[in-house]
Amino acid sequence: YEAKRTAQQVVAYFPELGHRARELSEMSTRIEKALQDNEFELHLQPILSAFGGQLHGAEVLIRWPQKNGEFIPPNKLISVAEQTGLILPLSQWIVLNSFKQLKKLKAHGFYGFLHINLSPKDLESEEFYYFIEMLVELDPSVSKSIIFEITENAMMTNLNAARKMMSKLSKMGFKFSVDDFGTGFSSLVLLRELPIDQIKIDQSFIKNMLNEPAAYAIVESTIFLASRLNCNVVAEGIEEKKVEQALIKLNCDYVQGFFYSKALSIDCFRKRYLR
Ligand code: C2E
Ligand code: MG
Ligand code: MG
Ligand code: MG
Numbered sequence: 001y002e003a004k005r006t007a008q009q010v011v012a013y014f015p016e017l018g019h020r021a022r023e024l025s026e027m028s029t030r031i032e033k034a035l036q037d038n039e040f041e042l043h044l045q046p047i048l049s050a051f052g053g054q055l056h057g058a059e060v061l062i063r064w065p066q067k068n069g070e071f072i073p074p075n076k077l078i079s080v081a082e083q084t085g086l087i088l089p090l091s092q093w094i095v096l097n098s099f100k101q102l103k104k105l106k107a108h109g110f111y112g113f114l115h116i117n118l119s120p121k122d123l124e125s126e127e128f129y130y131f132i133e134m135l136v137e138l139d140p141s142v143s144k145s146i147i148f149e150i151t152e153n154a155m156m157t158n159l160n161a162a163r164k165m166m167s168k169l170s171k172m173g174f175k176f177s178v179d180d181f182g183t184g185f186s187s188l189v190l191l192r193e194l195p196i197d198q199i200k201i202d203q204s205f206i207k208n209m210l211n212e213p214a215a216y217a218i219v220e221s222t223i224f225l226a227s228r229l230n231c232n233v234v235a236e237g238i239e240e241k242k243v244e245q246a247l248i249k250l251n252c253d254y255v256q257g258f259f260y261s262k263a264l265s266i267d268c269f270r271k272r273y274l275r
Contacts, residue, residue: 028084031077035089040064042097043263046273047115047234047256050247055273056254057113057147060098061263082119091122092131099135099142101266106145108274115147115177120154124161129168136172143173147198150176152184155194163194170195177234182218191229199226203237206257210246223250 034040044058064072081087098116105114122128136143148169155162155178166176177198181187182205190196201222208215219235226233235247238257247255264272 024080024083027080028086031081031084031086031090034064035086035093040090040093041265042094042101043265044114044269045256045263046261046269047112047254048260050235050244050252050255055110055112057115058269059115059149059256059263060094060101060117062094063263078119082121087119087121088125088128091119091128095132096135098146099139102142102145103139105266105270105274108270110274111145113145113147113175115149117149117179118154120157123150123154123165124158129165132169133172143169147175147177149179149200151179152181152187152190155190156184156186159189159193166195181222191225191231196229196231198232198234200234200236203257206235206237206243206247207239210243216246219247219252220250223252227251 041063043061043063045061046055047057047059048054049056062074062077064074064077066072078087078090081090095116098114102110102114150162150166170176175197176195177200178187178190178196179200180202181199183202191199199222201219205215205219205222209219210216223233232253234254234256235252236256238244238247238255238259240259244255244259261272
């Protein structure tokens with residue numbers, strides 16, 4: 001009762017807050033229902049070898065189709081899920097279904113990595129860990145084909161939790177990629193303290209590298225740093241041939257971007273890249 005009264009007072013003083021709270025709670029009800037009704041889809045964006053263009057893997061990107069034929073942007077979906085405690089069931093749904101799809105893709109000749117994005121809350125959750133442990137017990141071969149992508153900021157939110165979760169999962173054979181590298185805080189401490197296998201250079205650097213000397217210098221140095229740390233590098237957000245050429249010159253390992261393909265439904269991905 002007290003909490004409700006306080007909420008009413010807050011809403012009375014800050015009407016725009018009330019609006020936001022209502023929007024959040026409406027969205028969260030819809031997300032819960034969408035989980036029950038299996039409304040979400042996983043799409044795949046190819047990740048290719050920079051030199052040679054062979055398929056190296058694919059990033060799993062969630063899509064929430066609406067009746068009007070549009071998608072709710074994943075950034076929005078994930079952010080609401082994070083604010084309403086639904087991120088855990090959502091992440092579990094994503095992991096479970098990515099593992100299932102991996103099996104099917106392998107049957108069609110896929111031997112690359114599936115990249116799965118994780119949220120900061122996932123790293124702090126024992127329940128999430130036990131969920132993954134259970135899935136690995138059911139199919140121990142899965143872990144060696146999975147790279148978890150975690151942003152710098154997510155790792156920094158709770159460095160201790162990240163360290164514990166990542167070391168347990170890497171012992172099981174999972175690999176880790178630092179997503180949106182360069183946009184967070186204190187990225188270098190992560191590279192010293194966490195079991196990182198891959199660095200994904202943020203799109204903002206890639207998009208501007210040919211017209212902004214600072215962006216170019218950061219891309220060049222990141223590729224050098226990664227090689228010194230025995231990490232491989234993915235450049236994301238490539239939209240032009242000349243950016244690809246520049247990245248090949250710098251010895252970037254892998255490339256991802258609209259220049260090659262946007263995220264595709266699993267059927268399209270299979271038709272285009274597999275047998
Ligand atoms: P991200 O993990 O950095 O994913 C890359 C985003 O960049 C994707 O957007 C992708 O479609 C987009 N992208 C790829 N290449 C290009 C390009 O050449 N140009 C441009 N303009 N964009 C490109 P998307 O699918 O909208 O996802 C946005 C963010 O939402 C992701 O950023 C990730 O942080 C989050 N997200 C998406 N799916 C999931 C998921 O399954 N779980 C979690 N936790 N987060 C997800
Ligand atoms: Mg990602
Ligand atoms: Mg990214
Ligand atoms: Mg991003």
